[in-house]
Amino acid sequence: MAREHAVGLTVRDVAARAGVSPMTVSRTLAGGKNVRPELQQRVWAAARDLGYHRNENARSLRPGQPSGLIGIAITNLGNPYYGEFAIGVEEVAAQHGRRILLGNSDEDQARERQLVADFVGRQVEGLIVVPAAGAKASHLSRAELEGRPLVLASRLVDDVWADVVVLDDVNGAYQGAKHLIAAGHRRIGYLGNVASVSTGQRRFDGFCRAMAEAGLAVEPGYVARQQQTAASASAAMEQLLRLPQPPTAVFAANNRNTIGALTAIARHLDGGAGWGPSVVSFDTFDLAELSPVPLTLIAHDARALGRKAAELLFDRADKGPDHPPVLQTIPVSLRVVRPEPPGRIEGAGPAT
Amino acid sequence: MAREHAVGLTVRDVAARAGVSPMTVSRTLAGGKNVRPELQQRVWAAARDLGYHRNENARSLRPGQPSGLIGIAITNLGNPYYGEFAIGVEEVAAQHGRRILLGNSDEDQARERQLVADFVGRQVEGLIVVPAAGAKASHLSRAELEGRPLVLASRLVDDVWADVVVLDDVNGAYQGAKHLIAAGHRRIGYLGNVASVSTGQRRFDGFCRAMAEAGLAVEPGYVARQQQTAASASAAMEQLLRLPQPPTAVFAANNRNTIGALTAIARHLDGGAGWGPSVVSFDTFDLAELSPVPLTLIAHDARALGRKAAELLFDRADKGPDHPPVLQTIPVSLRVVRPEPPGRIEGAGPAT
DNA sequence: CTGTTAGCGCTTTCAA
């Protein structure tokens, strides 16, 4: 228990204490292959007494030795969706004995580029990137990554050679829009992400497909696709509510847009309006049950997305870099939180 | 532009290409002190053409060289509160050119211990830890950390020599409870965290103080302090609602408990009950505006908490390890989201 | 201003 203010201990310190050579210490700590059990005991005891921690950086300096690090770049950790995603990655990484190097790109390409470069400099064994809006392939090329495996998560980027795991965006949005149409809605608004984010485009595509199949036009005046925050989504929703003929339902393409929409709708109702539009939301979120209007979620498991991303990374390490890229899709499912009351739509609309 | 599948490039490769010595490359990349501008140009060009990334691990191997890494252990990244916290830390760390090594302890002491040990092995320059429930001082001792600075965030741990940044838990809870009492409430329930988490204890203390000052007893039947998840909080709230004399108001000591409580209350109201208890919530959360009952938040800035934690860490690096530990408090403030209608309490309670 | 030498902590040879 003579654990002093230990700093800068090395294998040699442990070796000296155990009365063996540094190599015996190294071998023991690496698993003990070809080391007499008795010596192993001595080494472990010495390491414990001294409070020795193997220097992982020095260890990975040797070529062929893995660094044990995985780099993750996320656009917005404050979004619980990405928080769950990160947990999923971390879970699988920890199972494989790897640690997470985390960066928040804040939806900024320059920052993302910087993060990726730094991850490479730190010898990460692989990268998992949720690409920022408008991110290009250049800083994600194989050359730039020095051959390290890359997994794109949640969002796609053109012309990048990488494994990809995304939600079933197109189909999910299609199902969600169909759900509204089947309930009788004809005037349907759309609140979504910028098109430079692949989910923004894919979900809008699914929405449009359902509308087209039903013979409904996607009115530009009902579409707002620039909202990255709940606050701006709330403002966009208010615009829709102020229209002479507001939509009877709204498709919100992610949790920030849904939260903004519901906030605006609640304010609207508190203001005395007796009526508010139904909502379909891509993504789940807390307190969905409190929705004052009919609400259906396009639900999915963000943690599973993170787990799958990490699994793809480790799979790639096994398969080698030359197998063709994999594209995995995480399923989504409709979850009706507050059903549409019968006959609601016929009488829908603002009091005139 | 001859950027090939570059892997394992070293200063020597760059030096060869630039026609200089490795030291000139090193000096240039380190800022260019005492290197002729012309040579610097050549070096940068060579590095760019080759796609060279400096090996940060090798760089930090040299004693005195900082690793550029900060370790963070968080209990639950999926909680947006901690997501915001992590962003705050990352922001400040990035400003200082440091990168984040992140681990999710999942409220598990063993996992936290493992994370901390690994962070030390990776030569982090400092650690920021949100201690898991019941975490003890042993694995956070100065010896165990080999003298690295430690900041405890959000929660306290006894007998740990570390800087600390916490929310103003006691006073916040006190103000929140007083707010309910001032509104006329006498039967007040409490939903909170386990006492082995310092916030759980501190917030309960503040609550009790306000109750005592008002001459009100804290009825054990109205107190539930074992909920770590929204689901269990919801169940606890249902219990309270089923009491013959349910509380007219509830103090929820964190966001998970509030979300559970509001969910249960909403279900209760949907079930036809005309009445539900008022709520005061420690922590903010999305969609608070949708609360069906009077709601006041004890609000604070989780990102600021993260920023402050990182600042304390860098301050400590300047001040040296022997200055006495600092305890910083992040202020909180009451925010009325849905006010108490006048005369509500007199008639409160279940229909009999 | 530039280059050479040496060594950070660890582990892969290779020899005993």
Added chain:
DNA sequence: TTGAAAGCGCTAACAG
């Protein structure tokens, strides 16, 4: 089964 030597990529310290 154990140890000695060498070297991973980088940069202080010291020449030149």
